Amino acid sequence: MPHTIPDRIVIATHNQGKLREFQALLAPYGCALISSGQMGLAAPDETGSTFAENAILKARIAAQETGMVALADDSGLCVSALDGSPGIYSARWSDNGDFYPAMERINREIGANPDRAAHFITVLALCWPDGYHETVAGRVDGTIAPAPRGTGGHGYDPIFVPNGDTRTFAEMHDDEKNAISHRAVAARILVEKFFAHRKS
Numbered sequence: 001m002p003h004t005i006p007d008r009i010v011i012a013t014h015n016q017g018k019l020r021e022f023q024a025l026l027a028p029y030g031c032a033l034i035s036s037g038q039m040g041l042a043a044p045d046e047t048g049s050t051f052a053e054n055a056i057l058k059a060r061i062a063a064q065e066t067g068m069v070a071l072a073d074d075s076g077l078c079v080s081a082l083d084g085s086p087g088i089y090s091a092r093w094s095d096n097g098d099f100y101p102a103m104e105r106i107n108r109e110i111g112a113n114p115d116r117a118a119h120f121i122t123v124l125a126l127c128w129p130d131g132y133h134e135t136v137a138g139r140v141d142g143t144i145a146p147a148p149r150g151t152g153g154h155g156y157d158p159i160f161v162p163n164g165d166t167r168t169f170a171e172m173h174d175d176e177k178n179a180i181s182h183r184a185v186a187a188r189i190l191v192e193k194f195f196a197h198r199k200s
């Protein structure tokens with residue numbers, strides 16, 4: 001089986017924010033994206049102990065269940081003062097998808113610690129129906145704002161201020177976040193390796 005990108009791939013995510021970002025990041029490459037949520041697939045248990053393991057697990061299951069090439073993203077916010085937490089547990093720190101309690105918890109646990117450094121990380125896994133997979137990673141460094149600000153983006157965006165800016169991701173226009181985010185960095189590598197020849 002050739003490991004190329006067909007005209008339609010499945011994005012193995014149930015996260016609407018990620019889906020929106022992938023649609024913007026991959027739009028110029030003439031490849032239709034359908035999400036596993038839209039296809040009625042259940043979200044698998046994320047039993048891996050690293051971002052890469054969970055990304056591969058999500059992509060592999062979606063590729064097996066659909067017979068399509070599948071792209072999955074496992075990502076999270078790693079806070080230095082919290083020894084890298086919430087990390088792979090970022091989604092699980094939310095209260096049923098409400099991230100305000102998780103953002104409050106991060107600020108409470110940082111407390112008076114002057115180290116407010118943090119980074120977002122993502123590992124993208126691309127998996128073909130025969131089980132062959134590739135991974136790429138992206139990272140963006142920044143600091144944690146003392147309180148949430150802004151209404152854009154998703155997840156932890158209201159408390160993340162990327163280095164070189166004073167605004168949180170949630171205070172930026174989608175295009176501005178999509179130019180510098182961890183997902184954008186990883187998507188650029190993925191595009192160069194697999195999608196660039198498709199540019200319409």
Ligand code: ITT
Pocket residue numbers: 012013014015018043046058073074075076077090091099120153154155156157169181183
């Ligand atoms: P899928 O597994 O279905 O893709 P999920 O939300 O469960 O969706 P993850 O397991 O990868 O995804 O958890 C990542 C969490 O990290 C996500 O729910 C957000 O809370 C956070 N996160 C990742 N990327 C983010 C971003 O760009 N902005 C804000 N928060 C982000």
